[in-house]
Amino acid sequence: MTAPLSDYRSWGGLAARGSAIVDGRDWLDAPHRPRRPLLAYGNGRSYGDSCLNDGGTLIDTRGLDDILAFDRETGLITCGAGLMLDRLLEIAVPAGWFPPVTPGTAFVTIGGALANDVHGKNHHSAGTFGCHIRAFELVRSDGQRLLCAPDLNGELFAATIGGFGLTGLVTQVTLQLMPIASAEMAQEVLPFDNLDGFFEIATASDATHDYTVAWIDSLASGRNLGRGVFFRANHAPASDEPPPRQARTLPFPLKPPVPLINRVTLGAFNWLYRNSQPRDRLERRVPYRPFFYPLDRIHDWNRAYGPQGLRQFQCAIPPENAAATVAEMLRQTLAAGEASFLTVLKLFGDKPSPGLMSFPMPGATLTLDFPNRGERTERLLARLDGLAIAAGGRVNPYKDARMSPETFAASFPRWRDFAAHVDPGFSSGFWRRVTAQ
Incomplete structure (x- = not known):
């Protein structure tokens, strides 16, 4: 059973305009190349239009959520591509296993994590999600069902990991989980006063x-430009102590008519957040x-950005240019009068992905987000x-929801090699935009 069309949006607030919806199980019963382009839709947690297909057909994959096999001795799991990561955690963690790479939300499907080759806080040690995929089934629009692995249909394997869902419908995924001794993290919290402080702590922490x-703190300037709080952790060892209590999840209480994110509210939040962190730098189990x-913990938190949604920007910068470029991006954001709530900075490692179009590269990655204020926001994002x-x-x-074909081509110079593997029956708003189709 599919949801109403109005429920099919990206996390940034973009709607699936004029799309038809088909249940993934129904489409698999009679796969065919349609007159309108197809695209798989997981849980819509991509921020822009890579999960949307205006005027085409969205294949809702969330019904493809079975656990098909789970070897609790080896941690090898095969599941439907529509399985939510949240559900995988509920099954794997009590058995002593954990996803080797996880994004910043558990409300993504496994197929969506594959299609975007997501990364996490451990790219320097584990690479991307795609590094741990052992195989998957891919159904093409002409009805072909292909098993893909590094040594079987290898080119499609590489094109599909990080391939934006454009090579066909992934129906099931075999993933290698990693062993853990507890459901807790051994975490340290380290405040720093500027960007130099970040790079010093980050470089040392990636080794340990x-x-x-x-x-x-995106509002800090001058000698405090880039100040913030650094979090580092390892999986905690087993313990006889009772685990810390989990906080309750709460719904975002309203749909505000205007964005709640602005320089005044963010200034107050940043002060409170920075000053509420422990200052002793001790390791704690969390x-x-x-x-x-x-x-x-806050369902529908994206509502805080108002009815026009949000625009998120994330870049990767090579090491030799990282510090200067991140500093200039923060200055440009301040000069534009914008306020970024989710300002996240970390280092990527040199862990190549099997995915042809994978985003991470060695260096630094900066993430910013802004309430969508139309042209004003677009100008800043173009400068970034x-x-x-x-x-x-x-x-x-x-x-992304608005990068130009030129920016895409400069970011991914091998995109034409990838395009040769795109299923002719599949497309997306993002793909048509960046390839000017």
Whole structure:
């Protein structure tokens, strides 16, 4: 049973305009190349239009959510592509296993994580999600059902991981989980006063901790430009102590007519957030969910950005240009009078993905988000795009809703090689936009 069309949106608030909806199970009973382009839809947590298909057909995959096999001795699991990561965690963690890579929300499907080749706080130690996929089934629009693995249909395997769902419908995925001794993290919290402080802590932490990430105060300027709080952690060892209590999840209480994110509200939040963190730098055991998925505690938190939604920007910058480029991006954001709530900075490692179009590259990655204020927001994002490309970096497609074909081509110079593997029956709003189709 599919939901009303109005429920099919991206997390940034873009709607699926004029799309038809078909249940994934129904389409698999009679796969065919339609007159209108197809695209798989998971849980809509991509921020832009990579999960949308205006005027086409969305295949709702959330009914393809069975656990098909789970070897509790080896951690190898095969599941339907529509299985929610949240559900996988409920099954795997009590058995002593954990996803080797996880994004910042548990409300994504496994197929969506594959299609975007998501990364997490441990890219420097584990690479991307695609590094741990052992095989998947791909159904093409002509009805072909193909098993793909590194040594079987290898080119399609590489094109599909990080391929935006454009190579066909992934129906099931075999993933290698990683062993854990507890459901807790051994976490340290380290405040820093500027960008130099971030790079010093991050470089040292990547050698000692599997998970590293920093929150940045986007309103800080001058000698405090780039100040923030650094979080680093490893999976905690087993313990006889009772686990810390998990906080309750809460719904966002309203749909505000205007954005609640502005310089005044963000200034107050940033002060409170920075000053509420422990200052002693001691290691503490914390539950895994608030460490990996802090915003999942507030359902529909994207409503805070108002009825026009939000625009998120994420770039990757090579090491030699990272510090200067990140600093200039923060200055440009301040000069534009914008306020970014989710300002996240971390280092990517040199862990190549099997995915042909995977986003991460060695260096730094900065994430910013803004209430969508139309042309004003578009101008700032275009300037940030230009800074990323000029520094030899790239812009993240699955966080994007407006990059130009030129920015996409500069970010992914091998996109034409990838295009040769796109299923002729599949497309998306993002793909048509960046390839000017």
